[in-house]
Amino acid sequence: MINNMKNLFKFLKKSISTKKENSFFKVETFQAFNFLSTMDLEQQIVANNISSVNGWCSVCNKMTAMIFSHSLHHAIKNGMFINWREDAICQECHFNARTRATVDLVDRLILTGIKSAYATEAVTPLYFALKEKIPALIGSEYLGEDKIGGHLYPYQEKRVSHEDITKLSFSDNSLGLILSFDVLEHVNDYKLALTEIYRTLKQGGHTLLSTPINPRLKSTVTRAYIDNTEGQVKHLLEPAYHHNFIGNEGILCFHDFGADLVDLLYAIGFSGVDIFIAQSATRHYYGDFIIFLYATK
Ligand SMILES: [Zn+2]
Numbered sequence: 001m002i003n004n005m006k007n008l009f010k011f012l013k014k015s016i017s018t019k020k021e022n023s024f025f026k027v028e029t030f031q032a033f034n035f036l037s038t039m040d041l042e043q044q045i046v047a048n049n050i051s052s053v054n055g056w057c058s059v060c061n062k063m064t065a066m067i068f069s070h071s072l073h074h075a076i077k078n079g080m081f082i083n084w085r086e087d088a089i090c091q092e093c094h095f096n097a098r099t100r101a102t103v104d105l106v107d108r109l110i111l112t113g114i115k116s117a118y119a120t121e122a123v124t125p126l127y128f129a130l131k132e133k134i135p136a137l138i139g140s141e142y143l144g145e146d147k148i149g150g151h152l153y154p155y156q157e158k159r160v161s162h163e164d165i166t167k168l169s170f171s172d173n174s175l176g177l178i179l180s181f182d183v184l185e186h187v188n189d190y191k192l193a194l195t196e197i198y199r200t201l202k203q204g205g206h207t208l209l210s211t212p213i214n215p216r217l218k219s220t221v222t223r224a225y226i227d228n229t230e231g232q233v234k235h236l237l238e239p240a241y242h243h244n245f246i247g248n249e250g251i252l253c254f255h256d257f258g259a260d261l262v263d264l265l266y267a268i269g270f271s272g273v274d275i276f277i278a279q280s281a282t283r284h285y286y287g288d289f290i291i292f293l294y295a296t297k
Contacts, residue, residue: 021056023280024105024292030215030259035288036279038084042076049073055284057090058104059129065091066284084287085212097285099126101278102181102210105292106133109208116202117177118170122160126181134177165193170200177206184211185253188226191264198268201297209293216288217258224254262293270295 027033044050045068057064066088075082085098095103103126106112112133121127122139131137140163143153147162149169154160163169165180166189178197184190197207223237233252240253265273276292278285 021280021282022108023101023283023285024108024276024278027275027277029262030275033215033277035215035277036286038082038286041286042082046073046076052091053088053284055088055090056282057093057095058100058107058283059093059095060090064093067091082287083289084285085289088284088286093125093129095125095129097278097283098182098210098290099129100283101285101290102126102292103129103133104283105276105278106130106179106208109206109294111177111206111208114176116175117179118175118200119179119181120163120165120183121181123156123158130179137179166196168196168200172199173202175200175205176202177208179208181210182212184209185255185257186251188254190255191268194265194268198270198297203297205297207293207295207297209295210291211257211261212253212289213257213259213261213291213293214289215259215291217256219260220258221256222254223256224252265293265295270297272296 025033050068051073052065052067054063055066056062057066067090069087069089072082072084072087074080086096088097088100089095090100111117114134115136117134117137119127119130119137119139120142122141127137127139131139138161140161141155142164143155143160143162147153149163149167150161152159152161165183165187178201180197184193187193201207221237223240224233224235226232227234241251262273262275272295274294276294278290278292
């Protein structure tokens with residue numbers, strides 16, 4: 001098995017120290033970035049029926065076993081879309097590659113000491129992991145159209161704050177940091193959401209965003225929208241649903257984001273947008289889609 005592992009990652013350079021390894025590439029544009037090929041790795045996973053590997057978990061802060069899911073095996077075997085973002089799940093903390101990379105990047109950007117920080121989630125394991133690192137962090141969930149922003153509502157035996165990202169209850173220039181992970185693709189008017197993030201950030205404040213971005217797609221594709229006259233969802237493409245933490249059903253994906261999301265942030269007024277791409281053999285950040293945008297007001 002150990003020899004197998006050595007072969008498995010031979011094509012990727014392993015760093016000497018897993019703890020200090022820089023597993024993020026900061027790029028100006030997606031076009032300039034050569035994503036590592038995962039084809040050899042995928043073939044070996046299937047050929048050797050590998051269900052888990054050891055890797056460095058940034059949440060557990062140690063080497064742990066990481067599970068390759070049945071759906072990953074299935075996708076490789078059947079030539080389907082291989083979702084590396086949501087796979088390589090740590091057996092101990094159950095964080096996947098994307099959420100492990102999120103915790104990792106928050107550490108690397110040293111966002112921990114910020115005095116006023118808000119996250120667009122409040123009940124997820126990711127929120128609690130981030131709250132440990134950023135004590136000032138407050139979070140909310142979207143609890144329904146009839147709810148009032150900034151008010152607490154009973155939810156999952158807790159009291160949880162409600163916010164609608166397109167009309168945040170925070171004052172202008174009030175927050176030092178806004179974290180939003182895999183929310184934007186589910187928001188009909190994502191431009192308004194980003195405008196709200198900009199409005200509520202202090203001058204010099206930052207937002208760290210993740211959302212599925214296809215770096216090879218020049219322009220964002222809208223899959224569905226809400227018809228304002230009827231208030232109903234209209235589908236332009238076959239409905240795509242993502243799993244979410246809050247409900248039992250999947251949540252509708254309105255947009256497939258392209259590289260133009262970065263241009264939009266500049267158009268809204270952000271003074272700088274850094275693109276971080278997570279790629280690491282020791283942490284199992286693979287594929288082309290573990291991308292973060294770090295924008296400064
Ligand atoms: Zn872990």
